[in-house]
Structures are given as C-alpha cells and as structure tokens.
Amino acid sequence: MNAFVREVYTRMDTLDVLVNNAGYMVTGVAEETPVEMGRQQFETNFWGTVRLTNAPLPRFRAQKNGKIITVSSIVGLIGPPNLAYYTASKHAVQGYFKSLRFELEQFNISVSMVEPTWFKTDLAHNSALAHGNKISDYDLYRKKAAAATQKGIDEAEFESAILKSVKTA
Numbered sequence: 307m308n309a310f311v312r313e314v315y316t317r318m319d320t321l322d323v324l325v326n327n328a329g330y331m332v333t334g335v336a337e338e339t340p341v342e343m344g345r346q347q348f349e350t351n352f353w354g355t356v357r358l359t360n361a362p363l364p365r366f367r368a369q370k371n372g373k374i375i376t377v378s379s380i381v382g383l384i385g386p387p388n389l390a391y392y393t394a395s396k397h398a399v400q401g402y403f404k405s406l407r408f409e410l411e412q413f414n415i416s417v418s419m420v421e422p423t424w425f426k427t428d429l430a431h432n433s434a435l436a437h438g439n440k441i442s443d444y445d446l447y448r449k450k451a452a453a454a455t456q457k458g459i460d461e462a463e464f465e466s467a468i469l470k471s472v473k474t475a
Contacts, residue, residue, distance in 0.1 A: 307354075311361040320369055321362055326355045327377040329395070333455065334436025335444045336390035343436060344391040351395035356402060363410075372415040376403050380423045388451035423458075 314321060329351040332343050359374060366372030381389060382396035407417035
C-alpha cells in the first residue's frame with residue numbers, strides 16, 4: 307500500500323481524496339465459524355483499510371488538506387444474524403474512523419463514512435461461507451438466516467438510496 311501511494315505521488319503533486327471501498331463478507335453462525343476466518347475478515351476489512359488510510363496521511367498533513375471517505379456498511383451500526391465477524395469488522399472500522407476524524411480535523415483533513423444497506427455489488431458473490439463444524443442445533447436457524455440474506459441480495463437495488471441522494475444533491 308505504501309508503494310502504491312508512492313506511485314500515485316510520482317504521477318501527481320497532490321492527492322485530494324482517498325476512498326476506502328474494499329472488503330469481503332464472512333457469513334455463518336458465529337459458533338460454527340473458525341476464528342481464523344474471523345482474523346482474515348479483520349485483516350482485510352479493518353487492518354487493510356487502516357493501512358491504506360495511513361499511507362497518504364503524511365502527505366495530507368503536509369498539504370494541510372484532504373478528504374477520506376470510507377465505505378462501511380449499515381451493519382457497522384447494527385448486528386444482523388449470521389454475519390458476526392463481518393459485523394464486528396465493520397464496527398471496528400466505524401470506531402476507528404470516528405476517532406480519526408477528531409485527530410485529523412486540525413490538519414483540514416475531513417473523514418466521512420458511508421453506511422449503505424444492500425445494493426447490487428459482487429459482495430455476496432465474493433463472500434466466504436464459514437466452513438467450520440456444523441452444529442445441528444443451528445440447522446433451522448441457519449436456513450432462516452440464509453433465506454433472509456438471500457432476500458436482501460435479491461431485493462437490492464442497483465444504487466442505494468444514499469448514492470441516489472448524493473447524485474441529486
């Protein structure tokens with residue numbers, strides 16, 4: 307990530323905006339999900355976002371200007387079932403950037419968070435289903451949770467209401 311940011315600065319003098327919009331989703335019952343899958347979830351969604359954000363901060367501070375926009379998720383505010391590790395990673399992102407905004411405002415660097423609900427992306431297609439031991443006590447719950455998740459995917463719009471409101475503003 308640092309090499310990427312150095313490359314960006316070889317092509318331009320300033321960087322005005324950083325948009326963090328990467329991640330994937332681990333789905334599955336928390337008790338059945340291997341902790342290692344949870345660690346990987348945090349490595350990508352939280353630590354990857356933090357590392358990418360930290361890379362241009364010295365230049366943002368030097369130019370006394372910048373904007374960081376992080377696409378999180380509505381699950382950073384709530385805790386839906388069957389998404390414990392994904393939700394936890396998004397809660398961590400929320401907490402980090404809420405604190406960071408206070409630290410960076412003295413340098414005229416603004417920090418914003420976008421928290422969309424379901425909309426058509428490849429997130430569901432690229433998600434990782436927990437591959438731990440199945441616990442039969444969760445069989446009915448697992449079915450219901452999978453159906454609810456699929457419903458969200460099926461009913462998702464091509465653009466979220468948030469993005470529509472930004473376009474009309």
